[in-house]
Structure formats: structure tokens, C-alpha cells
Amino acid sequence: MPFIDWRRFIWRRVFIDPYIDPYFSYIDKAGGTITLAGSHLAVAAMPAHHARQKKKEMPAQTRYTASHWGLYAASADGRTLQPHAGDPYPSLLGQDMLAAYRSPLRIQRPAARAGWLARMRGEGGSAGDDRERRGSEAFVELEWEEALDLAAHELQRVRKHHGNAAIFGGSYGWASAGRFHHAQSQVHRFLNSIGGYVRHVDSYSLGAGRALLPHLVMPMDELMAQHHDWNVLAAHTRLFVAFGGVPAKNAQVGASGAFEHRCRPGLAALAAKGCRFVNFSPVADNLDAPAEAVEWIPIRPNSDTAVMLALAHGLIAAGRHDAAFLASHCVGFERWRDYLFGADDGIVKDADWAADLSGVPAERLRRLAQEMAAQRTLINCAWALQRAEHGEQPFWASIALAAVLGQIGLPGGGFALAYGPLNLMGSPHARVPGPTLAQGRNGVGAYIPVARLTDMLEQPGEAFDYNGQRLVYPDIRLVYWAGGNPFHHHQDLNRLVRAWKRPQTIIVHEQFWNAHARMADLVLPATAALERDDIGFSTRERHVVAMSRLAEPPGEARDDYAIFAALARRLGTDAVFTEGRDAAEWLRHLYTEAAAKAELRGSRWPDYDAFRAAGLLDLAALEPQAPVVMLAAFRADPAAHPLPTPSGRIEIHSATIAGFGYADCPGHPVWREPREWLGAPAAAEFPLHLISDQPVARLHSQLDHGPASQARKLHGREPAHLNPADAAARGIGDGDLLRIHNRRGACLASARLDPAVMPGVLRLSTGAWYDPLRLGEGDAANLEKHGNPNVLTRDIGSSRLGQGCAAHSCLVEVERYLGEAPPLSAHTLPRLIPAAGTG
Numbered sequence: 001m002p003f004i005d006w007r008r009f010i011w012r013r014v015f016i017d018p019y020i021d022p023y024f025s026y027i028d029k030a031g032g033t034i035t036l037a038g039s040h041l042a043v044a045a046m047p048a049h050h051a052r053q054k055k056k057e058m059p060a061q062t063r064y065t066a067s068h069w070g071l072y073a074a075s076a077d078g079r080t081l082q083p084h085a086g087d088p089y090p091s092l093l094g095q096d097m098l099a100a101y102r103s104p105l106r107i108q109r110p111a112a113r114a115g116w117l118a119r120m121r122g123e124g125g126s127a128g129d130d131r132e133r134r135g136s137e138a139f140v141e142l143e144w145e146e147a148l149d150l151a152a153h154e155l156q157r158v159r160k161h162h163g164n165a166a167i168f169g170g171s172y173g174w175a176s177a178g179r180f181h182h183a184q185s186q187v188h189r190f191l192n193s194i195g196g197y198v199r200h201v202d203s204y205s206l207g208a209g210r211a212l213l214p215h216l217v218m219p220m221d222e223l224m225a226q227h228h229d230w231n232v233l234a235a236h237t238r239l240f241v242a243f244g245g246v247p248a249k250n251a252q253v254g255a256s257g258a259f260e261h262r263c264r265p266g267l268a269a270l271a272a273k274g275c276r277f278v279n280f281s282p283v284a285d286n287l288d289a290p291a292e293a294v295e296w297i298p299i300r301p302n303s304d305t306a307v308m309l310a311l312a313h314g315l316i317a318a319g320r321h322d323a324a325f326l327a328s329h330c331v332g333f334e335r336w337r338d339y340l341f342g343a344d345d346g347i348v349k350d351a352d353w354a355a356d357l358s359g360v361p362a363e364r365l366r367r368l369a370q371e372m373a374a375q376r377t378l379i380n381c382a383w384a385l386q387r388a389e390h391g392e393q394p395f396w397a398s399i400a401l402a403a404v405l406g407q408i409g410l411p412g413g414g415f416a417l418a419y420g421p422l423n424l425m426g427s428p429h430a431r432v433p434g435p436t437l438a439q440g441r442n443g444v445g446a447y448i449p450v451a452r453l454t455d456m457l458e459q460p461g462e463a464f465d466y467n468g469q470r471l472v473y474p475d476i477r478l479v480y481w482a483g484g485n486p487f488h489h490h491q492d493l494n495r496l497v498r499a500w501k502r503p504q505t506i507i508v509h510e511q512f513w514n515a516h517a518r519m520a521d522l523v524l525p526a527t528a529a530l531e532r533d534d535i536g537f538s539t540r541e542r543h544v545v546a547m548s549r550l551a552e553p554p555g556e557a558r559d560d561y562a563i564f565a566a567l568a569r570r571l572g573t574d575a576v577f578t579e580g581r582d583a584a585e586w587l588r589h590l591y592t593e594a595a596a597k598a599e600l601r602g603s604r605w606p607d608y609d610a611f612r613a614a615g616l617l618d619l620a621a622l623e624p625q626a627p628v629v630m631l632a633a634f635r636a637d638p639a640a641h642p643l644p645t646p647s648g649r650i651e652i653h654s655a656t657i658a659g660f661g662y663a664d665c666p667g668h669p670v671w672r673e674p675r676e677w678l679g680a681p682a683a684a685e686f687p688l689h690l691i692s693d694q695p696v697a698r699l700h701s702q703l704d705h706g707p708a709s710q711a712r713k714l715h716g717r718e719p720a721h722l723n724p725a726d727a728a729a730r731g732i733g734d735g736d737l738l739r740i741h742n743r744r745g746a747c748l749a750s751a752r753l754d755p756a757v758m759p760g761v762l763r764l765s766t767g768a769w770y771d772p773l774r775l776g777e778g779d780a781a782n783l784e785k786h787g788n789p790n791v792l793t794r795d796i797g798s799s800r801l802g803q804g805c806a807a808h809s810c811l812v813e814v815e816r817y818l819g820e821a822p823p824l825s826a827h828t829l830p831r832l833i834p835a836a837g838t839g
């Protein structure tokens, strides 16, 4: 499907295809009417007078929905969504949601992979191990009752024979906004109610950072919540040194909501006050301040730590370090200084040394060190830098460099981790607890760092290191996933495909027939946020949102909560899981709990009915606001406000980490070469560094089929951006079909010649739905047709400390693809066999 004209497409799918395609129906079985409440299609299908009548019945109250990328009001007729009027810079993703969630790719009813179903029904017969056929078999549609019976039976069997520690329920993923119908909260609460599951810790976003920061300053969540607000930055910061930019396309989103987009206006305000930006980055277009305020310094990917060390060396050598701050607020400065000056390895980490590694002129680094010491300076390090081999180092070096400058705790000074990744950072709003669904207690102790998924499936019983501990991979028989997409998010997908054949059963709740659903054994169709009443809340966002059900679920899709409640009934734990409440009662309960907590701090929230009637609760009017200055109290009095580190101070050298004895993460920030970067021997064969950054027009794999994402593709394939010189050297023209490859895999993409990408770098954003020639086969020759970078990325931990995702350390080569392009199948349905007696 090279290009989708959505309106025509939907029209055809809704009005024509149902008659020729029995597996697709938004046609309500009972009445033969279309069940898209409030949509323009529904109205169009109604006689005119009926439509008018419908309109009159609409409540006058504005109805809202919330998504990770914004807050939207439905028009009175429900046909369209409008960004909330208070949002100064709405995301480009939202308005098309009504169409995107009405897609024919939605899963209509429960379905089971044919071979697994035969095994469950004791029908055997088919040759070989059916697990080998995950991804390649047809799905048999089931009645809900049978699907739930099968899921309950499998959970019960695995618990009985192998114990709850054989169930992996980590279920990582962003799912959808809404505090009750949040798939992760639901799946974890459910699995806890039946005795527990193997969980994950940390995130793909911040694996290295989350493990590291408690040793050095404080846990990431607490640090993020106290980043200087944008007003403080505008008033004070005069030099903004960015490693990896401040991409407003990333700050488009926030976990569970970005209701008031602050990043782009915040950067503009900084520039208007005279702040200058220096951006060390492999791409020029990721710092969204006015161009005249920004200096782009191209840097070899993964070499940022070397530059930070050289800046610190330059400051110390010139005597411009803040000796008093280092003595009163930090520990371990001397040991790091000795390392910078070559005491242990004979290498002086000066500007000339860093220039060789990074490609940044030494002279510029020397001058920059002086500029940083001369004015209020902020050092901003994008999360992408720690999603790399030795990803702990750029975070640690940013903090140590800021400590040397001595501006930590001053308004607008110090370090930031980071402005850009999420809307949250720089929020002026108070941090208050919102409605939260309690998860219960997990009866299983075993866990993995989130990105060690394939290792776990491949190596049950093997020991591994993580953050000072020696852990053992559990033996997983059943995988339960709701609200995430490992065939989007995990590295080295060919390897994951092979490991994915090992569990006996894989159960997935999904909305769409993406690769994740197609790689499962039992697929249970989930509703979308637009189809549920819920409560929207995200930490330090301005509003609490009464989310309204704006559309009917497709087919027989059910809420994750309803699915788990039905399973809990079968397993005898529904009293624990539901506590006797239906979804509406839960919403009232969660809101009322949060309002009671507010009351204790003297903030009076309206009661639940008044909240729902109003649609929005404006916290700015209710909760006190004060300028947010990061680490101000600690700076003012480190004895009275110590940090939660062993020393109570910033740990430039950490005795704890040194004590772990990890060569790949010693006791202070160091330069360590990744195995894949442009300075590595492997670059002779694979001379381009792959940057698989976050996509501008979708959230990960979500909305890849939507209009904004589709409009950016070329020939239906994801655009790969590369420098015109690299393209010319390979005879590649703009728009050409490309094959990007390394030893782990290969994918197709469309060439975009782009001077904003430095030579030696290829940028292919994440999120194109995984679409190999043969789904279910995990060999490197299985060409991915759509442009999913995770067939190329390396699946290793950042280090033994963090074991974080290291996607950004990856070398590739690229060539024009001269063969006939294989047709795309990412956005098509699998083979579906209707249930006996239905369809």
C-alpha cells in the first residue's frame, strides 16, 4: 500500500469491503448500523433529519480526550477533535486520531494462532513444534468465552507446573493515556492478584540513567521533577550547551499526557532573552530554538564523553574550576582530576585528544570552556546519549563537568537530563499525586533490567550482572503482554524472533494487527482511549481531564480491565482484582482518593460529579506554584539538605560503583570506546553510524498507519536521512530505494538527502511497523521491507551497571536497492479464519 488516502480508504472499508470481506466489519452485527458514535461517517450514513435530531441530543458540555501527545476537545457533533485552546503549541498527531483508531487494522475479535489452538484443544496432528510457526500461521477467530477459558487454563497450567516465576509479565510499553485504563497498571495488578510474575525494572528510555543517578545525585524521577522551569531558564541561562539537541518533536509527548506544550515557546523565550545555544549533535535540526541563536557543532556519535572530559580538563587547567563548590558539595573530584590529567593511563584528556576522537576542532573546545566559565551555563544531555554502549558515561560526565563549573543549584545553571525528551521537563506546575491504580504485591522476586528480554528468553538459568547484583535469568514458559510492542522497541529483532519461539504460550492484548499481535498465540482485542471514559493525569501537567468515550469500540474489542476482570473470575481472584467495582466505580474511587489527598495539603478539588461535568480541572488555579530551581536547597545548605547518596553529596567518584569492579563502568566518568562507532575497526566494513531517533510523526509504533506518519513516507517506506556526500559516494539520489544492512539484518528505506545530517551518519527514526519478507523467521537475510531500524541495532546492555538499551551504538552500510521492491505488508491483516458458527 504505497500511499493511503485515508478518507477514501475508510469509506471503502466501511461501506464496500464488509460485503466482500467477512473479516472486516464495523457493521454492528445486531442492527446492521454503523457503530461509530459521533463520527462523521455515522452522521453521513444517517438520514438528514435523524442527524439533526442527534445533534440536538448532544450534551452542551464539551467532551475531552487525552493522549500522550495532547488534550483534545470533541466538537459538539463529535466529528472532529480540536486541541485544547490553552495549548500554546499543539502536537501534529492528535487531530487524526478519530480516523486512525477507526482503521481496518483494528482487531475485531479474539483470535488464536492455528497451531497453538490445535495444541490447546489436544488436536495435535500437525508436524513439528508449533512454536516454530509463530508469526507465519493463520489465526482462528474465537468467541470471547473460549478465548478467556483458554487464557485462564494456560495461566493455571503454567502456575501449577512451573510456578508464577515462569510467567513473564513485564509487558513494557507506553500503551495509552488515562490513569485507570492504563494497560501496564492493569496487567501488573492482575498478575499480582494471581500470585505474581517476573517483572522488569528501568525503562528503554533511561536504562543506564535510572541505574546510575541514585548513586550520583538522586533517582531520575525526583531529578526530572525539579528541573528549572522554563521561566527560570529564560531569566537566567545565557549559554545553553546541548549534547543531542532539544528536539521539540520529542517534547511533543508526555507519559499519559502533554496538555500544554512548552518546549518550543520555552526555547524561543530563552533566545529572546539573549541566550546562545551550542549544540553538539550528529544532526543539525534537533534544537528548536530560532536558528540565529544556535551554533551546530557536528560530533561523531558516541564521542560526547570525550568532549565533556576535555571541557572539564580545560577549565581545571586554566584554574577556572570552582574549588569551593567541589569541596563543599561533591566527593571524588581529585580522583577524577588525576584521571583527566593522565595519572592512571598517561593520557591527558585535553582538547586535542578529544578533537581526534570526536571530530570537533580543539580550538573550539578550548574557547567554549572559557565561555562556559564566564556566564550562567546549562549543560543539557539528551537521553539518546545514554541509550548507547557505555551510556552511563555521558550522563555522569555531564554532572561532573557541571560540578567543575560550580553552577549547580543556581537558577538556570548546572546540568539537565534533559530538556527535550518529554514535555514534563521545565514544567512550572506543582508535583502533586494524581489518581493511581494500586498494583498489589508481587509474589515473585525475579526480575530483569527491561532491555535484557532476549537474553532472558535465550538463557534461562544463566547468571548476569546488574547494578552491583548477580542475578539469574528465570525460565519463562508464558509471556503476557498488554500495552507495549517488543517488535517495535527491542534491538536486534532477528534475534528476538528466534528467542520468541521458546515460551510455550504468548498472550497479547492489542488494538491493531501489528507484528506484535501477529507474533502471539492468543490475541485479545483491546479498546482505545477514545473508546473509554477515563481520567487523564500526568505529573506536573496543568490539567486533570475527565476523558469521555467519544467512539464505539470496533467489533468485539474490550477494555483491558474487562478482560482481566473476566480472567480473574475464572481464576478465583476477582474479589482482589476488581474489589467489587466496575470501571465507572473505579474512576470515581480513584478520583476521590486523589481529591482526599489534595484536601490534606489544603487544596480543594471539586467532587467527582462536578469534575466530570466540568470536563477539566485546572490545577494551576488550585495548587501553589513557585519558581523551580534544580538543587537550590542542596546548594544553599548541603548539611541541612543532603542528597540521598552515600556521601549526601554529588558523587564525581562513587565508591559504591567502584566497589562493583566493573571494567565497563568504573568509579568515575571515563572515556570507553563502544564496539560500534565511527572510530571502531568495524567501521571499515560498515562506515555509517545509525541514529535511530524518536519519530516526529508518531509515538514509537503508535499511529504509524495514521495520516501524519504516512505523509512522511516515500514509496510507503520510512525515510532514511543521509548527507549528500555519503549519498553521492554511493550513487544514491533523493527518493531512491535503499537497502541498509549489517551482519544482524537488513531493511529497505527511502533515501532523503539531507545536509542537516553530518557525513558518516545515517538517521532512520524508529516506529515503522516491523515487516519482514517472512514474519517469524529470525535470520539476517530476512529483509525487512518497511524501514524498521531495530533489525540493525545491537542487543547489548549499556554496561554491567545499567544493562540499558544501547540502540544508538550501531554501524551500518547502505546501498541503492536495485531489485524489484517487494510489496509492503505491514499495514495489512493476517490470514483470519472465522470462528465456527460466526462470521
Ligand SMILES: Nc1nc2c(c(=O)[nH]1)N[C@H]1C(S)=C(S)[C@@H](COP(=O)(O)OP(=O)(O)OC[C@H]3O[C@@H](n4cnc5c(=O)[nH]c(N)nc54)[C@H](O)[C@@H]3O)O[C@H]1N2
Binding pocket: 172, 173, 174, 175, 176, 181, 183, 204, 205, 206, 387, 482, 483, 484, 485, 486, 488, 489, 490, 491, 509, 510, 511, 512, 514, 516, 526, 527, 528, 529, 560, 692, 693, 694, 699, 700, 701, 702, 766, 789, 790, 793, 805, 807, 808
Ligand atoms: N532503535 C531504537 N529502538 C528504541 C528506541 C530508540 O531510541 N532506538 N527507543 C526506545 C524507547 S525510549 C521506548 S520508550 C520504546 C517504546 O516502545 P513501546 O512503548 O513498546 O512502543 P509503542 O509503539 O508505544 O507500543 C505500545 C503498544 O501498545 C498498544 N496499545 C496502546 N494503547 C493500548 C491499550 O490501551 N491497551 C492495549 N492492550 N494496548 C494498547 C499499541 O497499539 C502499541 O502496539 O522503544 C525503544 N526502542
Ligand SMILES: Nc1nc2c(c(=O)[nH]1)N[C@H]1C(S)=C(S)[C@@H](COP(=O)(O)OP(=O)(O)OC[C@H]3O[C@@H](n4cnc5c(=O)[nH]c(N)nc54)[C@H](O)[C@@H]3O)O[C@H]1N2
Binding pocket: 204, 205, 206, 243, 244, 245, 247, 249, 250, 251, 252, 253, 280, 281, 282, 283, 286, 299, 300, 301, 302, 303, 304, 382, 383, 384, 385, 388, 420, 421, 422, 691, 692, 693, 694, 695, 696, 697, 698, 699, 700, 808
Ligand atoms: N514524537 C515523538 N516524541 C517522543 C517519542 C516518540 O516516539 N515520538 N518517544 C518519547 C520517548 S519514550 C523518549 S524516551 C524520548 C527520548 O528522547 P531522546 O532519547 O532524547 O530522543 P532521540 O530522538 O532518540 O534522540 C535525541 C537526539 O539525540 C541525538 N543523538 C543520538 N545519538 C547521539 C550521540 O551519540 N551524540 C549526540 N550528541 N547526539 C546524539 C539524535 O540525533 C537525536 O536528535 O522521546 C519521547 N518523545
Ligand SMILES: [Mo]
Binding pocket: 203, 204, 205, 206
Ligand atoms: Mo522511551
